[in-house]
Amino acid sequence: MKVGFIGAGNMAEAMIASLINSKLLAPHEISVSDISADRRRLIKQKFRVNVYSKNQIIPGVADVVFLAVKPQQLTDVLFEIASGVGCEHLVISIVAGKKVEFIQSILSQARIIRVMPNLPCTVSEGMSVFCMGGTANTSDKQMASKLLSSFGQVLELPEDQFDAVTALSGSGPAFFSYFLNQMVEAAVKEGLNRKDALMLAGQTMLGTSKLLIEKKLDPADLIKAVTSAKGTTAAGLLVLDKSDLSGIVNQTIKSAAKRSAELSAL
Template identity: 40%
Template sequence: MPLDGQLIGFLGGGVMAESLIGGLIKNGIVKPEKIFVSDPDEERLQLLKEKTGIKTVADNLQLTQSAQLLIIAVKPQVISEVLADIKQNIKAEHSVISFVAGISTDYIESYLGGTPVVRVMTNTACLVSEGASALCGGKYAESKHIDIAKTIFSSVGKVVTVKEELLDAVTGLSGSGPAYMYVILEALIDAGVRVGLPRKVATALTTQTMLGAAKMVLETGEHPGRLKDMVITPGGTTSAGMYALEDGGLRVTLMNAVMAATEQSKQMSKGPK
């Protein structure tokens, strides 16, 4: 297994870090005592320690002394400060995985030199082990570093590898995608209530319908358009609903959302000011 014997250090103990830690432990990939976390919020660290059994450290420098694999899980606004903080302690045995939105491997390497860096774009569905993650390696990352990142993020969902220039598109599609899905879910639930269903019933039916539709695509391998056509009958209820969706420009609106988020990610990828 790629992670055999590795000590893992999380720089940042937020919700996404917690989801990864939970996935690693739950799937038996890493034992809790081999995971270290640093975070400026002492209460957060204590909570993680009590909840997962991992070890906590006082600061980022101590983390670099405790672990070889460093997972950067901080906000983009503080990445420069974090990298400047740890660069003096980076050794040849260290490697880095970053899932800081919009921060390129080149930017991290500009601080950490020849350290192997793998960049990952994931999403909040990691919290329920249904994340969608895309990753790429920096100029010093080898196949073993990619395999380690795949192992880690496979513990909380599906993983694909892409070229780094496509990670902005990944951010616009699946990184931001859960928010789009929630808006669609909310609208369908409200519509169910509007036509007379109790909200609890509308919520149950809508969420299961979205889950089932996604599962149909994944498990059948059919094109979504073909699966859509299988539901529609001439002059039927679904054809009437589809006409309303097309008339309202749903497709174009969703495409525009992905493109807008992708463009924003490109701007962020230029690095912190």
């Protein structure tokens, strides 16, 4: 199988690393195009994959084409590659807020799958949600699931849930990091050094996630399990409960989902 990436930024780099590390693909089976000479040099150096400055080359050398440019760059890229993309291509778009219908309107022959991955795919702990375009078939679904599984968990959901998905798992790593950083800064004020505080907070976030997922715990039950009457957790939770944190989190997710919807309309 030959796989191509158009756009060699953070996400493409993370995905290429996982595809190669998992031995799903060999470097010579991967081709990448990017407008930036620096990115091409770095990706070539790091992975020994084939790199090109012209996007039009990718459909000629790949059966599966990942679209991994920013949303505002997508339209130009689609028109650039349109004449080379046919029904023999599976196109997998990871571009936030861009619907299958929009991509299909320019790449009319292609089989299209839309994916919302996230940055933890860099360490093979990504969350990828996908939806199928009308012309994509069962073997495309199997192929996409296989590729996406190399960098983490995979779930199929209807496209009308993608704005919420983008807000939660796509942008989520930034929101969790924001909260973690606030906890670290507060712990530094309590006497820890930043390095130790980062380790404590990071491992606590990792362990909490593992516990929730592996034991299939409800977050409310985990909170109960940590909290004893009049103890330290109860004292902290009292502050959270009295604050407008739930309102702020609600606004954060709502605003990210709204932006995803706006990007679809552009």
